[in-house]
Amino acid sequence: MTPDIEIDTEDRRGWMGLLARSDEADLLHLWQSFGQAPGFTWLRAPEIGGVMVRGRMGGTGAPFNLGEMTVTRCSLRLQGGQVGHAYVQGRSKTKAEAAALIDALMQTELAAAVQRAVLVPLEEKRTENRVTRAGKAAATKVEFFTMARGED
Amino acid sequence: MYVAVKGGERAIDNAHAWLAEERRGDTDVAELSIEQIREQLKLAVNRVMAEGSLYDPDLAALAIKQARGDLIEAIFLIRAYRTTLPRFGASLPISTGDMACDRRISATFKDAPGGQVLGPTFDYTHRLLDFKLAADGDVSPAPSAPPRTEPTPHITEFLQGQDIIQTEPENDAIPRDLTREPMSYPAGRDMRLQSLARGDEGFVLGVAYSTQRGYARNHAFVGELRIGSVAVEMEVPELGFAIDIGELELTECETVNQFKGSKTEPPQFTRGYGLVFGQSERKAIAVALVDRALRWKELGEDNVGAVAQDEEFVLSHADNIQATGFLEHIKLPHYVDFQSELELVRRMRREAGADVPEAAE
Numbered sequence: 001m002t003p004d005i006e007i008d009t010e011d012r013r014g015w016m017g018l019l020a021r022s023d024e025a026d027l028l029h030l031w032q033s034f035g036q037a038p039g040f041t042w043l044r045a046p047e048i049g050g051v052m053v054r055g056r057m058g059g060t061g062a063p064f065n066l067g068e069m070t071v072t073r074c075s076l077r078l079q080g081g082q083v084g085h086a087y088v089q090g091r092s093k094t095k096a097e098a099a100a101l102i103d104a105l106m107q108t109e110l111a112a113a114v115q116r117a118v119l120v121p122l123e124e125k126r127t128e129n130r131v132t133r134a135g136k137a138a139a140t141k142v143e144f145f146t147m148a149r150g151e152d
Numbered sequence: 153m154y155v156a157v158k159g160g161e162r163a164i165d166n167a168h169a170w171l172a173e174e175r176r177g178d179t180d181v182a183e184l185s186i187e188q189i190r191e192q193l194k195l196a197v198n199r200v201m202a203e204g205s206l207y208d209p210d211l212a213a214l215a216i217k218q219a220r221g222d223l224i225e226a227i228f229l230i231r232a233y234r235t236t237l238p239r240f241g242a243s244l245p246i247s248t249g250d251m252a253c254d255r256r257i258s259a260t261f262k263d264a265p266g267g268q269v270l271g272p273t274f275d276y277t278h279r280l281l282d283f284k285l286a287a288d289g290d291v292s293p294a295p296s297a298p299p300r301t302e303p304t305p306h307i308t309e310f311l312q313g314q315d316i317i318q319t320e321p322e323n324d325a326i327p328r329d330l331t332r333e334p335m336s337y338p339a340g341r342d343m344r345l346q347s348l349a350r351g352d353e354g355f356v357l358g359v360a361y362s363t364q365r366g367y368a369r370n371h372a373f374v375g376e377l378r379i380g381s382v383a384v385e386m387e388v389p390e391l392g393f394a395i396d397i398g399e400l401e402l403t404e405c406e407t408v409n410q411f412k413g414s415k416t417e418p419p420q421f422t423r424g425y426g427l428v429f430g431q432s433e434r435k436a437i438a439v440a441l442v443d444r445a446l447r448w449k450e451l452g453e454d455n456v457g458a459v460a461q462d463e464e465f466v467l468s469h470a471d472n473i474q475a476t477g478f479l480e481h482i483k484l485p486h487y488v489d490f491q492s493e494l495e496l497v498r499r500m501r502r503e504a505g506a507d508v509p510e511a512a513e
Contacts, residue, residue, distance in 0.1 A: 017396030050237035061320030069207035089398025134299030
């Protein structure tokens with residue numbers, strides 16, 4: 001089944017990543033306000049699992065296993081045939097379901113509406129949080145000054 | 153020798169009921185919520201995630217509540233939960249160079265590009281009890297300044313440009329995983345960094361401190377310490393490409409240590425590395441010092457017989473769940489074991505001619 005509209009992989013990576021990282025309450029609030037409850041069938045019901053997170057030695061070298069994180073995943077198919085997937089941080093099955101529905105709807109003619117109602121405000125909230133933290137960090141940056149040493 | 157014995161069920165049930173009551177404490181005092189623990193005891197939550205080896209702040213907060221604040225017990229609960237999770241896969245190696253830094257300091261370069269950013273640190277506090285916190289918890293908002301938007305470069309990059317420090321050449325070898333295969337020695341740096349990341353903070357701190365006190369001293373400077381959030385990416389087979397699956401707060405420490413050189417290579421600084429879940433800088437620095445000490449063979453240094461150079465000793469004793477399991481099991485009934493030892497010592501005493509009157513049993 002091909003999607004209704006051409007999907008750019010970079011765009012899809014963008015919204016799936018945004019949905020994965022977003023705060024559950026923010027996402028569910030926006031999704032519920034959007035007011036769509038499209039019919040779907042599960043291809044994979046929501047499942048909680050772990051992903052082993054890898055780092056690199058010295059930040060840049062060979063990989064090593066740092067520890068796991070919790071992730072919830074699911075896949076579903078809309079009545080129109082579009083398949084939505086979700087891999088989201090944490091253990092919320094409702095968050096995973098909303099993320100997969102949004103992923104599927106982004107492949108339909110509703111894409112622009114979903115983008116406007118859910119993804120844009122979610123991204124704005126995220127940017128705002130990030131900028132706030134970065135601003136507080138910037139305020140703790142040390143400004144050095146050299147004292148006169150008195151030795152000509 | 154273990155013998156099945158029945159009995160004690162009622163005592164155990166009642167002990168657990170009392171435990172639940174003691175956990176709750178005085179019911180005139182408001183009950184702690186998971187959100188309160190997660191938000192206000194965040195560094196405890198971070199430690200439980202790091203040593204439990206599972207990043208999930210809500211679960212770690214629940215474990216702390218259930219364990220009545222006993223962090224090793226909480227780590228035990230997280231480790232037990234972790235084993236029930238199906239493994240979806242492994243992430244791509246995270247890129248700490250892209251970290252959104254809350255804190256980033258260098259003890260080696262005052263004017264490092266990106267600057268010295270202190271972040272929410274205990275450093276420079278006077279360590280005097282603040283009785284205002286006992287009265288009310290109101291805080292005024294922290295000051296803000298124009299934010300830095302570009303990523304903060306790693307300090308070692310600048311040294312590397314001058315070829316004056318060891319490089320850490322990137323490769324994509326699949327690392328060994330101590331949760332999937334038994335530890336065997338020599339362990340390799342991948343297994344060491346995994347084991348130290350989940351190792352007991354106190355133990356790793358003690359071993360690291362021993363290197364500073366002269367046991368396998370390696371003259372570490374904190375080249376860089378950074379704390380912040382990093383995206384985690386994973387290849388998703390059903391999509392055929394990688395997506396971000398979340399974001400973690402991490403602490404990374406890179407040490408710059410004394411030299412290695414040979415007839416063919418001029419002397420260079422060497423490196424230690426520590427990466428830990430959450431804001432946990434004591435642990436990250438300690439991991440980096442121990443990592444560096446354990447690299448003695450690779451760097452052609454002498455084994456001076458120090459604990460911090462003994463990979464098998466360090467890695468076999470760093471895990472507080474293994475340690476506490478074995479340590480605490482000796483309080484459980486060993487009646488039959490002890491009975492046999494009692495008989496043995498009595499026989500030996502008889503054979504040695506000691507006149508032992510049989511005690512009433």
